[in-house]
Amino acid sequence: MCLSNSDLEVSVCLRMRDFESSDGRGILTVFHRPLSTWFFLTTHGMWYQDIKPERADISIDLRTGGTTLVISHEQNFYRLIKAIKSIPLFHLSVDALVVVREGRDSTPWGVHSKIKDGEIRRVNCRETLKVTPLTFHAASSGIHRIGFYHRIMAFQQSLSKRIARALSLGGNIPTPYEIFSVEEKQEIRGSLAALLSGIIKWGRIDIDVLKEELTTSVIEPPKEELRGVMYLLRNLDADITPEITWDRGKGLTLSFKAFSGVRDKYVESSLNYINRVCLGRLRCYDGLLEEFEREEKSLGKFDLVLDFSEQMGPLDIYLILMMLKSAGILEKCENLWLIGTPLTYPTATYSLLYIRKCLPSEGISSRLVISSEDPAFSRVIAKRVSGDRNKKIIYLAAGPTSHVISFYKTLLEEKGRENVRAIPLSPHK
Amino acid sequence: MPCDELLKGAHIEPSFHLYHPDMVYSNPRIAEIDILLLLNGGYVCIELKEEPQSSPIDSLKFFQNGLGSQAVLYMSKKSLGHGEASNVAVLNPLIITREDFISEKLKEWVDNLPKFRKKRREFFSIDNFLCALLLYGSPGICNLLLPSKRESYKGPDLVVPFDRSEDLDDFIKYRISLIKLVKGLTRDTHEGRFNETAEGEVGDLKSKKLVILIPTLSPSFLKEVVRSIELIIEEMRSKTELEGLPEVVLLCTERSSDYCKKLQCKLGEGLSKIKSEVARLEEWSSKAVEEASGGGTILLIGEVPKRILIELVDKIYEKRDESIKLASLLWRPSHPENENDLKEFIKGNKYDFKSREEIELVLVEL
Numbered sequence: 001m002c003l004s005n006s007d008l009e010v011s012v013c014l015r016m017r018d019f020e021s022s023d024g025r026g027i028l029t030v031f032h033r034p035l036s037t038w039f040f041l042t043t044h045g046m047w048y049q050d051i052k053p054e055r056a057d058i059s060i061d062l063r064t065g066g067t068t069l070v071i072s073h074e075q076n077f078y079r080l081i082k083a084i085k086s087i088p089l090f091h092l093s094v095d096a097l098v099v100v101r102e103g104r105d106s107t108p109w110g111v112h113s114k115i116k117d118g119e120i121r122r123v124n125c126r127e128t129l130k131v132t133p134l135t136f137h138a139a140s141s142g143i144h145r146i147g148f149y150h151r152i153m154a155f156q157q158s159l160s161k162r163i164a165r166a167l168s169l170g171g172n173i174p175t176p177y178e179i180f181s182v183e184e185k186q187e188i189r190g191s192l193a194a195l196l197s198g199i200i201k202w203g204r205i206d207i208d209v210l211k212e213e214l215t216t217s218v219i220e221p222p223k224e225e226l227r228g229v230m231y232l233l234r235n236l237d238a239d240i241t242p243e244i245t246w247d248r249g250k251g252l253t254l255s256f257k258a259f260s261g262v263r264d265k266y267v268e269s270s271l272n273y274i275n276r277v278c279l280g281r282l283r284c285y286d287g288l289l290e291e292f293e294r295e296e297k298s299l300g301k302f303d304l305v306l307d308f309s310e311q312m313g314p315l316d317i318y319l320i321l322m323m324l325k326s327a328g329i330l331e332k333c334e335n336l337w338l339i340g341t342p343l344t345y346p347t348a349t350y351s352l353l354y355i356r357k358c359l360p361s362e363g364i365s366s367r368l369v370i371s372s373e374d375p376a377f378s379r380v381i382a383k384r385v386s387g388d389r390n391k392k393i394i395y396l397a398a399g400p401t402s403h404v405i406s407f408y409k410t411l412l413e414e415k416g417r418e419n420v421r422a423i424p425l426s427p428h429k
Numbered sequence: 430m431p432c433d434e435l436l437k438g439a440h441i442e443p444s445f446h447l448y449h450p451d452m453v454y455s456n457p458r459i460a461e462i463d464i465l466l467l468l469n470g471g472y473v474c475i476e477l478k479e480e481p482q483s484s485p486i487d488s489l490k491f492f493q494n495g496l497g498s499q500a501v502l503y504m505s506k507k508s509l510g511h512g513e514a515s516n517v518a519v520l521n522p523l524i525i526t527r528e529d530f531i532s533e534k535l536k537e538w539v540d541n542l543p544k545f546r547k548k549r550r551e552f553f554s555i556d557n558f559l560c561a562l563l564l565y566g567s568p569g570i571c572n573l574l575l576p577s578k579r580e581s582y583k584g585p586d587l588v589v590p591f592d593r594s595e596d597l598d599d600f601i602k603y604r605i606s607l608i609k610l611v612k613g614l615t616r617d618t619h620e621g622r623f624n625e626t627a628e629g630e631v632g633d634l635k636s637k638k639l640v641i642l643i644p645t646l647s648p649s650f651l652k653e654v655v656r657s658i659e660l661i662i663e664e665m666r667s668k669t670e671l672e673g674l675p676e677v678v679l680l681c682t683e684r685s686s687d688y689c690k691k692l693q694c695k696l697g698e699g700l701s702k703i704k705s706e707v708a709r710l711e712e713w714s715s716k717a718v719e720e721a722s723g724g725g726t727i728l729l730i731g732e733v734p735k736r737i738l739i740e741l742v743d744k745i746y747e748k749r750d751e752s753i754k755l756a757s758l759l760w761r762p763s764h765p766e767n768e769n770d771l772k773e774f775i776k777g778n779k780y781d782f783k784s785r786e787e788i789e790l791v792l793v794e795l
Contacts, residue, residue, distance in 0.1 A: 026586020030573065040570075044450055047567040088565040090449070090459075146451060214455045214650040216732050310451075337589070342450045342558035369589040370574070372555035373759055375795050380596050384589060397735045402757040404738045405729070406795040409755070412746050422742075424735030 012236065013057045013125040014190045016136045017182045027368065031353050037133035039083075041150075042140065044090040045346035049083045058094070058139045059125055060193045062234050065200035068096040069140055091150070093142035127238075131190035132157070132180045134314065134350060139194035143201045145218050146310065146343075151191075151198040152278050153313035153347065158187040159244060159254075160318045166246040167285065169322040176314035179357040189240055195278070196233040200226065217311070219277050228270025232259070244279075251283040251427075281311055283427040284398070285319055291423055292327035295394065302392040303335040305385055307399035307407065308344040309425070314354045320396070321358070336366040337385050339407075341400065345370055371399075375406040382410035389415055398425035440467040440607055443542070445549075445762070445786040447560050452760060456788055460564060470613040472563070546762070548600035553761050553788075559604045568612040575605050577615055636754060638725035639665065640717050643681040643689050646731045651688055654730050655695045657758055657790040661728075662696060678720045679705040680713060714740035718753065726754040728792065755795045763789040 016034035029048075031037045035056055036048040055072040069092075071080065081099050138154035141147035156163075160175040161184065177187040202219070203226040210218055222229060235258070242254045254275050259267060306320065317338075324330040336355065340348030348368060355366045371381045386393070395411060397404045411420045447460040464475040549556050562571055575591050590596050591605070609615040639661070646654065665675035677696065681689035689705050697703050708716050714737055717727045727741065745753050763786070 027573065027588075028586070029569070043565070044561075046561065046565045046570060048569060087567075211647070212455065212649050213647055214653065216645050216647055216650075218647070342554060342561075345558075365585055367585055367589055370555075370558075370591070372552075372558070374552045374554045375793060376551055376598065377555050377601075380598075381590055384593070384596060397739060401729050401731075401733055401738060402759060402793065402795055404735060405742060405755050405757065408739060408742050409746070409795065412742065417743075417746065422739045424739050426735040 010063050011059045011061045011125045012189070012193055013059050013128040014131050014136055014139050014194070015055075015057050015128050016133050017130045017180050019180060027349060027352060028356070030349070031133075034133045034136070037350070037353075038137050038140075039087070041133070041137040041346050041350065042089050042091045043087055045349060046090070047087045049080075049087070051080050051083065053080060056136075057125075057128070058136060058194075060139060060197050062126075062193070062236060065197035065230075065233060066095040067139060067197060068098060069094040070098045070100065072100040091137070091142045091147055092140055093147065094140050129186045129190040129193075130182055131187055132177050132182050134176075135187060135191040135194060138191060139197065141194075141198070143198070143205060145213065145215075148198055148202055148219060149311050150313075150347070151195045152311070153315070154191040155188075155195045155278055156282070156315040157313060157318075158184070158191040159242070160315050162242070162244040163252060163282065163315065164319065164322050166244040166252060167289070167319070168246075169289070169319070169326050171322050171325040173318065173321050173325060174358045176318055176354050176358075179354060185238075185241055188242070189236060189238075192240065193233065193236055195274075196229055196236070199229050199273070200233070203229070222270070222273055224266060225270040225273040228264065228266035228268070229273070231262075231264070231267055232270060235259075248286065251286065252279040254279060281427050282319075284425045285323070288320075288423065288425075289323045289326055292323055292329055295421060296327050296329050299329055299332055299392060301332055301334050302329075302394055303337065303385070303387065304333050305337045305339060305393055305395045305411075307339045307395070307397050307404065308341070308348045308351075309398035309400075310344055312344070312351075312398060313347050314351050317351045317354055318358075321355075331363070333364050334391075335387070336364050337369050338366065339369045339371050339381070339385075339399065341372055341403065342370070344399075371403060371407070373400055373402045375402065378403050378406045379410045382407045383414055386411060386414035390419065392419050392421065395420060395422045396425050397422055440610075441465070442467070442545075445560075446788070447564060448557055448788070450558065450561065452554075452557060452788075456760060467563075467607055467611050469610050472611050545600075546764070548598075550761050552598065552600060554759075555601065556604060559601070559608065563604075563608045563611055566608070566612070568614060571608055571612045572614055575608060575614075577609060636724055636726040637665070638676040638678070638721065639728055640678045640680060640720045640725055641692075641728045641730065642713060642717060642733055642737075643679055643685050643692065644731045644733050645685045646688050650731060651691065653790050654758065655692060657792070658692070658696060658728075661792050674702050676702040676725075677704075679703070680717060680720075681705065681707055682710055682713075683707060710734060710737060713737050714744055717741060718744045718748065721753045722748075722750060724752040726756050726792075726794075729755070729757045756792050757795055758790045759793045760788045761791045761793070762786045 016038065018034060021028045021032045030040050032048075032050055033052055035053055036050050038056070039047055039049045053071050055070065057070045059068040059070060061067070071084070084097070084099070132154070134150075134157060135154040138151040141150045157176045160177070164171075175184075177184065199222055203222040205221055207221070210221070237258065240256060240258055242256045245253050245255070247253065252275075255271070259271065304320075304324070306317075321330065324333060338348050338352050338355070352366060352368045359366070369381055369385070371378045393411060393415060395408060397408065399407070408420075408422050411422075442465045443463070445462050445465075446458045447462070448456050449459050462474060463477045466473040466475060562574070574588050576587055594602055594605070597605075606615070641658070662675060662677065679689050679693055686705075686707050689707075693703060693705050706716065713733075718741065721727050729738070741755065745755070
């Protein structure tokens, strides 16, 4: 990799906003530092590494969508490199990985690494954006179904406030990026760069690989939209913040003022593609507020059970909490059970961190549950979650088919029809 | 250290695959294990090879035991000749012979194999996840998810249901104890037992009528579905031999009617009682429950909209009709063909490990 002077202005760098968790117990140990959170997501929740790097940047080339992960470290240099080399980075896929040592002229990694060290020092991105660990992870995520979902998830997260406003939801719950003290504009630009880079790579995926997917929920790769996506990425300027509108029954629509004057069929089709893949699923929230409001009159203390789908993330938590608040029932919620499966467990855990940070510690108790498609296992979970027979449960069903069936069936058997309210979270109305 | 000493208290798990966590939908394998030797504080992966001296060329695997990278051991079926060694530069490619490895411990394990595999089949999704933790998980993550009894901190951060081991099946408890052993989280040898009888045996269909809901499917998945339903019908046919042919109803939408036709065409041969019906999604739950009344099974394949799933459960619950069963097609390890080979190998006879554990799509009652 050799970058010439003309290349210097064609990339943006993403850097995780630095933070240290104040509480080092339990789940929060995983999210002690930004890098440990990134390790957790990238290894599909198999690992965390409590190493503080001097620098961890992802450079996104705005011409090609290519990504370079640059990690530098001064202390315990070998420790970080060894960690990256030896742990199972299931979700990592960048075009180049460069490890550099700060503040030294020489490196113990031989001539080849020394040259790279020299090259990478000259990289001077157009801008460095401070983003959340989810967005950083999204930019480094693999080009497969789940990797693409993570990019969409990060972009959705960055639009939290705007989506809530479009849905006319009021309330003072902090957004997922606010708990990391990340600025909305930087998060939007960072996650959009990660998304567009992902779309470009998704557009080049081998179609035979996609045919082998056994699920219907695979997002179709872009075709003629690709040209427009390239245009958007190259023009990712400072004032890129989109507007979101909501048409009841039809869903949410995103538009960029910056591109409103561009009369180009490729740009238009690419914007339609982004709308479809990023906001299409969110139709499932059309009408959920009304469902909560209908419950409000007869509802006493209740428990909320959220069965996580593979496309859900922190935005979903934010919207659900905002809707509970708007319907006036958030205070009545005693327990919030976040149910992940082996597939969704990393993003469900990350979402739990958000819940813990945005809700006061007293009041709602939030728990992470790991369930599975095995009925013999999910029945045990449903019995555990059922608790007091007379307390009402609202079950938001978005998990895998077999899990929803066996879980809901057991809830009914345990609590009776009058104490269980199941609401399907599905874009198909 | 003598082999028998090393194997004392060890758990040996032969011949299985580990799948990527999205194996619910697709199944690229991420690890093929010939023999996994689980020890206190680590594990050893053993490859069985005809010619282990050259095996690193086609099989260069490294695994994690949570403490550092671990090279694979290669096992030769015959004693190595004088001066024979690996010609390939690989970190400590230790080669051992079968004679060194065979011990009373391995022989004892043969008796546990069928019941262990039966339970793994029943809890496959969660067991695959636990196996991933076993191979790849850091001790920190394992301790977070699967806290030990001695864990001083108790609170909302403990992950359900692993915080209450009394709720868990003996097999899951046993697997968790193995993870703790390998990750050095406990000094005890593995605790617990797994039951000899598995409840809810997969693929055991007692109904005479099958109502299949067919949403839009990917072409690859349709192929798998056809193969699986053929086997289910064959099984039904053998069970209802004296009472006539099983009855199959295919329920689809306009959009999925082509898939339905393909399925009907494939299944129709030799099956006189097969019919298909196109219905709007809004009608699916009513029609399915009506058709399955009196002892049928409603089989859900692929991604059926969540609304339909809720309606189905509600309708069956309201009818109080316990004869209607709900089922889905899930990935499960097939009964391995090489189980006898493995037993022969442990007894010290010939072996052939060409086929390891594979997965198949089977009917599971929900």
